[in-house]
Amino acid sequence: MSQSTVTSPDRFVELQTFVLVAQQGSFSAAARQREVSPSAVSKVVARLESRLGVQLLRRSTRRLELTAEGEQLLEQGQQLLADWMALESAVxxxxxxxxxxxxxxxxxxxxxxxxxxxxxxxxxxxxxxxxxxxxxxxxxxxxxxxxxxxxxxxxxxxxxxxxxxxSTRQVVVASPEYLKRFGKPEHPDDLANHVRIGWNYPRAIPHWPFVVAGQAVAIGMGDVLRVNDGEAMANLAKAGAGLARLSLYHAWDDLHAGCLQPVLEDFNPGELQxxxxxxxxxxxxxxxxxxxxxxxxxxxxxxxxxxxxxxxxxxxxx
Missing domain, CATH: 3.40.190.10 (Periplasmic binding protein-like II)
Incomplete structure (x- = not known):
C-alpha cells in the first residue's frame, strides 16, 4: 500500500463531520457529539473544503451559515449517510x-x-x-x-x-350535565345559544359544517372558548364547558362510557377525515x-x- 493511500483523508468521516456541524449549527456542539475538541472538528471541515476547492460554511462570531455549495452537500450528504446506515444494517x-x-x-x-x-x-x-x-x-x-x-x-x-x-368521522358532542343545564340543540341554528369550543391555531377550519335540507351550512365556532390541544378540548367538553366537534376516534371511549353524548347527528355531513x-x-x-x-x-x-x-x-x- 502506497504512502499516499495510507495518509489520504477519510472522506466518509469528513462528510459525517460536516453534516453534524451543519445540523448542530456550531463546531462546539458537533465536537461534543463526537467527543473531540472543536479545533479537531474545524480542521476536518477545513480539510474537506480544501479538497473540494469550495467554501461550505461562512463563519461569524455568532453563527454558521451554509453556502450554496454547503447546502447542496448537506442535502445529498444526509441521504448518502442514511443509505449507508441502511446498507450496514441490512448486511x-x-x-x-x-x-x-x-x-x-x-x-x-x-x-x-x-x-x-x-x-x-x-x-x-x-x-x-x-x-x-x-x-x-x-x-x-x-x-x-x-x-x-x-x-x-x-x-x-x-x-x-x-x-x-x-379515517374517522367528526361528531359534535357535549356532556350530559351540559345538556341538562342548557338544553340539547335540535338544529344547527340553536348553536347560537351554546358555547362552541374551537381551535385557536391558524390552520384550523373556523366553522362547523352541517347539511340542512340538502344544503351545506357552515356555523362559526365563536370566540368564547378556544384551545390548541385535542385532549384539552375533549376534557373541557366532558367538564361541561361547552359543545365540541371531535373525531369519532378520539371521542369513542367517552361516548361508550356515557361521558359525552352526540348531538345534531341528523345534520352531520358524515365526511371522513x-x-x-x-x-x-x-x-x-x-x-x-x-x-x-x-x-x-x-x-x-x-x-x-x-x-x-x-x-x-x-x-x-x-
Missing part, C-alpha cells in the same frame, strides 16, 4: 431494523394511537430506538429531524410522501428502520370503528 443484521426513528404527532393522536403500539414495536424490533415528539403545531420534518409524522386531514401538496392509515403517516424521501430508498415502523403502523392502526355513527354506537351497544 450486518440481515435486514433487521435498528437505530433511531423520530416520530412526530399531535398530543391526542400520539397518546391515543401511537403510545399503545410502542411496546409492541419495541418487542418486535429490539434494535430500534424511538424518539416521540407530541405537539399540536405542524412541524417541518426536515428542520425537526423527524422521520415520520402522523397528521389528520387532507394534506397540502409538498415534497412529503403520505401513507394513509385510516383521513390520517396519514407522512415522511420525506422516496418509498424505495427509505432506511430499513423507517420503513419497518411505517409498515407496522399501516398493519396495526385500526380505525374501522371510527367511521360509524355514534347514534348506532349508543343504541346498538357496540
Amino acid at each position: 450486518t443484521q440481515q435486514g433487521q431494523p435498528s437505530g433511531l426513528v423520530r416520530i412526530n404527532a399531535s398530543s391526542s393522536t400520539g397518546n391515543r394511537l401511537l403510545v399503545p403500539l410502542v411496546g409492541q414495536i419495541m418487542q418486535t424490533w429490539p434494535g430500534l430506538q424511538l424518539d416521540l415528539s407530541f405537539t399540536d403545531h405542524i412541524v417541518d420534518l426536515i428542520a425537526a429531524r423527524a422521520d415520520i409524522a402522523l397528521r389528520w386531514g387532507e394534506l397540502r401538496s409538498s415534497d412529503m410522501v403520505a401513507r394513509k392509515l385510516g 383521513p390520517i396519514h403517516a407522512v415522511y420525506v424521501g422516496k418509498p424505495g430508498q427509505l432506511p430499513v428502520r423507517t420503513r419497518a415502523v411505517l409498515d407496522f403502523l399501516a398493519q396495526h392502526v385500526d380505525l374501522s370503528h371510527a367511521e360509524r355513527k355514534p347514534v348506532h354506537l349508543l343504541t346498538a351497544g357496540a
Whole structure:
C-alpha cells in the first residue's frame, strides 16, 4: 500500500463531520457529539473544503451559515449517510431494523394511537430506538429531524410522501350535565345559544359544517372558548364547558362510557377525515428502520370503528 493511500483523508468521516456541524449549527456542539475538541472538528471541515476547492460554511462570531455549495452537500450528504446506515444494517443484521426513528404527532393522536403500539414495536424490533415528539403545531420534518409524522386531514401538496392509515368521522358532542343545564340543540341554528369550543391555531377550519335540507351550512365556532390541544378540548367538553366537534376516534371511549353524548347527528355531513403517516424521501430508498415502523403502523392502526355513527354506537351497544 502506497504512502499516499495510507495518509489520504477519510472522506466518509469528513462528510459525517460536516453534516453534524451543519445540523448542530456550531463546531462546539458537533465536537461534543463526537467527543473531540472543536479545533479537531474545524480542521476536518477545513480539510474537506480544501479538497473540494469550495467554501461550505461562512463563519461569524455568532453563527454558521451554509453556502450554496454547503447546502447542496448537506442535502445529498444526509441521504448518502442514511443509505449507508441502511446498507450496514441490512448486511450486518440481515435486514433487521435498528437505530433511531423520530416520530412526530399531535398530543391526542400520539397518546391515543401511537403510545399503545410502542411496546409492541419495541418487542418486535429490539434494535430500534424511538424518539416521540407530541405537539399540536405542524412541524417541518426536515428542520425537526423527524422521520415520520402522523397528521389528520387532507394534506397540502409538498415534497412529503403520505401513507394513509385510516379515517374517522367528526361528531359534535357535549356532556350530559351540559345538556341538562342548557338544553340539547335540535338544529344547527340553536348553536347560537351554546358555547362552541374551537381551535385557536391558524390552520384550523373556523366553522362547523352541517347539511340542512340538502344544503351545506357552515356555523362559526365563536370566540368564547378556544384551545390548541385535542385532549384539552375533549376534557373541557366532558367538564361541561361547552359543545365540541371531535373525531369519532378520539371521542369513542367517552361516548361508550356515557361521558359525552352526540348531538345534531341528523345534520352531520358524515365526511371522513383521513390520517396519514407522512415522511420525506422516496418509498424505495427509505432506511430499513423507517420503513419497518411505517409498515407496522399501516398493519396495526385500526380505525374501522371510527367511521360509524355514534347514534348506532349508543343504541346498538357496540
